[in-house]
Amino acid sequence: xxxxxxxxxxxxxxxxxxxxxxxxxxxxxxxxxxxxxxxxxxxxxxxxxxxxxxxxxxxxxxxxxxxxxxxxxxxxxxxxxxxxxxxxxxxxxxxxxxxxxxxxxxxxxxxxxxxxxxxxxxxxxxxxxxxxxxxxxxxxxxxxxxxxxxxxxxxxxxxxxxxxxxxxxxxxxxxxxxxxxxxxxxxxxxxxxxxxxxxxxxxxxxxxxxxxxxxxxxxxxxxxxxxxxxxxxxxxxxxxxxxxxxxxxxxxxxxxxxxxxxxxxxxxxxxxxxxxxxxxxxxxxxxxxxxxxxxxxxxxxxxxxxxxxxxxxxxxxxxxxxxxxxxxxxxxxxxxxxxxxxxxxxxxxxxxxxxxxxxxxxxxxxxxxxxxxxxxxxxxxxxxxxxxxxxxxxxxxxxxxxxxxxxxxxxxxxxxxxxxxxxxxxxxxxxxxxxxxxxxxxxxxxxxxxxx
Numbered sequence: 540x541x542x543x544x545x546x547x548x549x550x551x552x553x554x555x556x557x558x559x560x561x562x563x564x565x566x567x568x569x570x571x572x573x574x575x576x577x578x579x580x581x582x583x584x585x586x587x588x589x590x591x592x593x594x595x596x597x598x599x600x601x602x603x604x605x606x607x608x609x610x611x612x613x614x615x616x617x618x619x620x621x622x623x624x625x626x627x628x629x630x631x632x633x634x635x636x637x638x639x640x641x642x643x644x645x646x647x648x649x650x651x652x653x654x655x656x657x658x659x660x661x662x663x664x665x666x667x668x669x670x671x672x673x674x675x676x677x678x679x680x681x682x683x684x685x686x687x688x689x690x691x692x693x694x695x696x697x698x699x700x701x702x703x704x705x706x707x708x709x710x711x712x713x714x715x716x717x718x719x720x721x722x723x724x725x726x727x728x729x730x731x732x733x734x735x736x737x738x739x740x741x742x743x744x745x746x747x748x749x750x751x752x753x754x755x756x757x758x759x760x761x762x763x764x765x766x767x768x769x770x771x772x773x774x775x776x777x778x779x780x781x782x783x784x785x786x787x788x789x790x791x792x793x794x795x796x797x798x799x800x801x802x803x804x805x806x807x808x809x810x811x812x813x814x815x816x817x818x819x820x821x822x823x824x825x826x827x828x829x830x831x832x833x834x835x836x837x838x839x840x841x842x843x844x845x846x847x848x849x850x851x852x853x854x855x856x857x858x859x860x861x862x863x864x865x866x867x868x869x870x871x872x873x874x875x876x877x878x879x880x881x882x883x884x885x886x887x888x889x890x891x892x893x894x895x896x897x898x899x900x901x902x903x904x905x906x907x908x909x910x911x912x913x914x915x916x917x918x919x920x921x922x923x924x925x926x927x928x929x930x931x932x933x934x935x936x937x938x939x940x941x942x943x944x945x946x947x948x949x950x951x952x953x954x955x956x957x958x959x960x961x962x963x964x965x966x967x968x969x970x971x972x973x974x975x976x977x978x979x980x981x982x983x984x985x986x987x988x989x990x991x
Contacts, residue, residue: 540595540613540614540615540616540619541589541590541592541613541614541615541616542610542613543574543588543589543610543611543612543613543614544607544608544609544610544611545557545577545599545605545606545607545608545609545611546577546586546607547607548577548579548584548607548885548886549579549885549886549887549890553606553607554604554605554606554607555577555578555579555604555605555607556577556578556579556602556603556604557575557576557577557599557600557601557602557603557604557605557611558576558577558578558583558601558602558755559575559576559601560574560575560597560601561573561574561575561576561585562574562575562588562594563594564594564595564596564597564669565593565594566593566594567592567593567594568588568590568591568592568593568594568614569588569591570587570588570589570590570591571587571588572587572588573585573586573587573588574586574587574588574594574612575611575612576882578755579886582853582879582882582884582885582886582888582889583755583756583882584882584883584884584885584886585881585882585883588614589614590614590616591616591617592614592615592616592617592619593614593615594612594613594614595612595613595614595615596612596613597611597612597669598610598611598612598613599611599612600669600670657680657681657682657684657685660682660685660686660689661685662705664685664688664689665726665730666685666688666689668680670688671684671685671688672684672688705733707733708731708732708733708735708736711733711736711737711740712731712736715736715739715740717736717739717740719731721739721751722735722736722739723735723739723750723752754850754851756847756850756851756852756853757850757851759851760851760852763912763913764910766913767910767911767912767913768910770913771828771911771913771916771952771953771954772952772953772954773908773910773911773950773951773952773953774950774951774952774953774956774958774961775908775948775949775950776948776949776951776958776961776962776965777906777946777947777948777949778946778947778949778962778965778966778968778969779944779945779946780944780945780946780947780968780969780972781929781942781943781944781969781972781973782806782924782942782943782944782945782972783942783943783944784972784973784974784977785806785809785943785972785977786924786942786943788977788978788981789804789806791978792804792978792981796981800866800869800870802869802870802873804869804981805869805901806898806900806921806924806945807843807869807872807896807898807900807921808865808868808869808872809865809972809977810896810898810919810921810947810972811841811843811857811860811868811872811896812865812868812971812975812980813968813969813971813972813975814841814894814896814919814968815839815841815860815861816861816967816971816975817964817967817968817971818839818861818894818964819839819861820964820967821960821963821964821967822835822836823835823916823955823956823960824894824916824917824951824956824960824961824964825839825893825894826893826915826916826955827893827914827915827916828914828916828952828954828955833916833955836893838858838859838891838893839859839860839861839893839894840856840857840858840859840860840891840892840893840894841856841857841860841892841893841894841895841896842854842855842856842857842892842893842894842895842896842912842915843855843856843857843872843875843876843895843896843897843898844895844896844897844898844909844912844918845875845876845879845880847879847880847882848880853879853884853889854889854892854895854912855875855876855878855879855884855888855889856875856888856889856890856891856892857871857872857875858891864980865977865980865981866980866981866982875888892912892915893915894915894917894918894919895909895911895912895915895917895918895919896918896919896920896921897909897918897919897920897921898920898921899920899921899922899923900921900922900923900924900945901923902923903923904922904923905922905923905946906920906922906946906948907920907922907948908920908948908950909948909950910950911950911951911952916951916952916955916956917949917950917951917952917956917961918949918950919947919948919949919950919968920947920948920949920950921945921947922945922946922947922948923945924943924944924945925943925944925945926941926942926943926944927941927942927943927944928940928941929941929942929944947965947968947969949961949964949965
């Protein structure tokens with residue numbers, strides 16, 4: 540029997556909120572597969588199953604906040620059967636009754652202990668047996684238990700999980716290419732009813748408005764953005780940047796870099812390295828605002844804003860980023876971005892940032908006025924790079940050349956940063972991009988790649 544407990548989410552985090560189970564009692568699980576999701580105020584993290592076997596019991600229902608180390612579930616090993624399992628531990632006051640699995644399939648044993656009245660009430664209120672604490676003999680569910688659970692849940696404004704939809708509703712959703720989360724439910728606990736689906740289908744041809752409820756991450760992002768705008772005196776400063784020295788290295792070494800490291804050599808790690816170098820010379824931008832004071836941070840912990848497929852923004856952090864070389868910086872940024880999109884960031888991965896870069900450039904943007912990531916004092920947006928005619932100095936005077944050019948937009952808090960300071964930072968940022976020996980920093984690739 541393998542015990543599954545609430546993991547340590549971060550060095551200073553003592554509790555976590557279990558937001559979603561991906562497996563049901565009695566269902567087979569494989570080691571490494573997503574088992575449940577845990578949320579903090581910064582990230583939602585998928586927690587993998589620690590072993591292969593069968594999910595024997597769940598002790599904490601979705602939406603519950605518990606201490607680190609709390610028993611959440613138990614998994615039967617591949618060579619174990621439910622008959623071999625020890626009796627479940629006594630649930631603490633207010634905790635849900637554990638639901639063990641049986642050889643007859645998911646929830647078969649639990650259903651066998653339910654009266655027809657209890658089963659009907661569970662269905663009407665969109666509840667599962669494991670969502671209700673039983674007060675009858677040996678923890679058996681009673682009618683009053685279900686009614687009390689429904690009232691308690693409704694008073695908290697909770698919504699029914701997508702899986703609570705009836706077979707008829709699921710069929711209608713499938714026929715019309717809809718998902719339960721795309722339809723506003725009016726049933727108990729926000730459950731989607733047949734009429735809700737029919738209304739959504741009818742609204743589509745009429746072009747009626749669609750109401751999309753905020754996800755938890757979108758709500759947190761919205762709150763964070765509004766608070767930032769209300770806190771800081773946002774000021775935007777933009778500088779045109781000539782990326783031709785960087786582009787020359789990317790053209791010459793890009794293929795060799797991909798062959799050696801397995802991913803593309805984008806502009807982002809160059810921008811990050813240049814920003815880190817400039818921040819060492821302009822440390823007041825690597826800071827936060829305290830009580831009538833500017834707190835200048837000794838470490839350069841670089842946040843990289845990541846869009847999670849339109850669901851909201853997360854900002855994983857490269858801690859002590861200035862200690863990494865260009866290749867290591869590129870690899871770490873990629874690892875964190877992939878973890879953010881896969882919901883595998885730890886709380887520590889998203890904590891402690893001192894300066895942030897947002898990079899909409901791959902989408903061809905011209906200029907972005909980003910919102911400061913509180914409590915930091917600045918954020919740098921690096922936008923699209925295009926081939927553009929520019930005036931350059933040559934031995935014979937001025938000439939027209941085609942270079943790769945983009946805009947770097949710094950949003951800073953004018954309460955503590957003046958325009959001249961921000962302007963000098965941007966100038967130094969461009970100078971680093973133009974003058975650093977990037978080919979040497981990429982190491983052996985310069986010798987492996989053919990010259991052009």
